[in-house]
Amino acid sequence: MSDIDLRHLRSFLVVAEKRSITGAGAALHLTQQAVSTHVRQLERALGADLLVRTSRGVLLTAAGEELAAGGAAVVDDVDRLAARVRAVAGALTGTLRLACCPAATTLFAVDVAEALEASVPGLRVELKGVRSPRQERELLRDGRADAAFMWLPIGDAGLHTAVVRTDPRAVALSARHPLADRPALTLADLTDDPVVRPDVLASTEAERFWLGEPRPDGRPAPRGAVVPTVEDCLLDVGRGRGVWFAPRPLETLLPAGNVRWTEVTDGEPFDLAVVWNDHAPQPLVTRLIAEVRGLVGGDGRRDAA
Incomplete structure (x- = not known):
């Protein structure tokens, strides 16, 4: 049995609802021939007859009744999954505000920002330069930054960290x-x-x-x-x-x-980490960590939440 094509399943479900190939074609804005082809291909994929054609429309076989009963849930699950994926993809747009202390990040901050913007269409990475780790933590705690690059430890259990590099x-x-x-x-x-x-x-x-x-x-x-x-x-x-x-x-x-x-x-040794607050966009933070590790060669084996 080959894989089921969702287009074919959707066409069959409308036929089952309308009890008519012609009516299904009108509802789907497809020709009657196209709908018939979808149903025949679905029958071949399943190895079962699904419809009996009559002068007044179609009747469902026992196999067709079974597919009609369970097929709608499958289509709904796929639609919901697609919606969740689109929502996550949508969260990867907007602005990510990164606090940077030059002594810790001059070698890679600009490269990370440009790599993120190149890999996530619509994303803007805003680098906020500060003079000290203390200022970085203040920006994170009052919501003026989403994430920062900081040397551990930071002494604040309210923030999350992921090690991106360990240095002697x-x-x-x-x-x-x-x-x-x-x-x-x-x-x-x-x-x-x-x-x-x-x-x-x-x-x-x-x-x-x-x-x-x-x-x-x-x-x-x-x-x-x-x-x-x-x-x-x-x-x-x-x-x-x-x-x-x-x-x-x-x-x-x-x-x-x-x-x-x-x-x-x-x-x-010293651990350099991405540090973020509870309100940071998690999908973007995940991408940020991956980009930094790729650029600076960290393995993250000393991560902490």
Whole structure:
């Protein structure tokens, strides 16, 4: 038995309702021959006679009665499914507002926006630049942004996250630091170095993570200065006032001649994530995550809801 063609089934159902091929053709705006052809092809597909033609119209066989009883539900199910698919496709239009902190996303934010707009006709991606993760979280929480790119943790259970890339932890040292020429370091090597940090992080949990706490010996990290921006961190590091932990890719975005970047082999890596709120259009967020992972090479194995 071959597959049933929905056009043929629809024609048969109208014939069954009208008890007339001519009447079905008028209702369907088809010729009588076209309707007859649909019914014959449906009979061949099912391997059963469905109609008996008479001078006054048609009668249904037992097989025809069975198909008429169940066929309408099949057509209705397909119609409802098509409507749901169209509704989901319709949700992939409009505007997606993305909050972006340049230090985390300069390398790919524009490419992601353009890729999304190219793959989803009618979509407009609006990039909203901010200066800090704290501002990103504020935009998400008050509804001025649908999603953002943020380094985890963010310390907010009310938001959802999906990891798009995991990067090794690095430390920025003054070029004059005794360990500046080492190819790699451990947290124990940096036990006595004060850690400077920018006043931009979104939570106490995030601050402790960026400090590299707890240390292997259980002690807290020595606190250095709190400075306004990540650029100020590098200025303090360059002057020998402390060290700064950050994801390794920031070495490319924040170069400095008097600073050396070195990987910290036992430091917990940094997860970059797409973060979104409950009101974000989920189909678009799903496409966003896929596009970012494709561009930056993330595998998402550390995802959290």
